[in-house]
Amino acid sequence: MTAALIGGFLWLVVANLIAMLPSRDQHWRAAYGLIAVGIPLLGWVTWTAGPLWGLLFLAGGASVLRWPLIHLWRGLRGSRDPAE
Structure with missing residues (x-):
């Protein structure tokens, strides 16, 4: 294992331990830190272990950081109302 x-x-x-803490x-502060560390780590994993491991790591990170991704998607779409 690399x-x-x-x-x-x-x-x-x-990331999962942080999510369990109150x-x-x-x-949000922890999410910003996890994103700042996770993006270069995703590139490193993809570079050394291959694209399959990179996609698996991306899926795992997205499952942990799902709310920042939801807010990013809503911001890109231009809607802030969850009913839309």
């Missing part, structure tokens, strides 16, 4: 995969799995474990800001 160092990139170990780092990716460690990132996923830490937070006053609904984990």
Whole structure:
């Protein structure tokens, strides 16, 4: 197992542990930190382990950081109302 995969799995474990902790800001500060570390880590995993592992890591990261992705999608579409 490469160092990139170990780092990716460690990132996923830490992200899940952070999600279990209580937070006053609904984990947004932690999400920003996880995104800042996760994007270069995704590139490293994809570069060293291949595109299949990169896609699997991307899916795992997206499942942990689903609300920032939902807000990004809504911002790109231009709608803020969840009823739309």
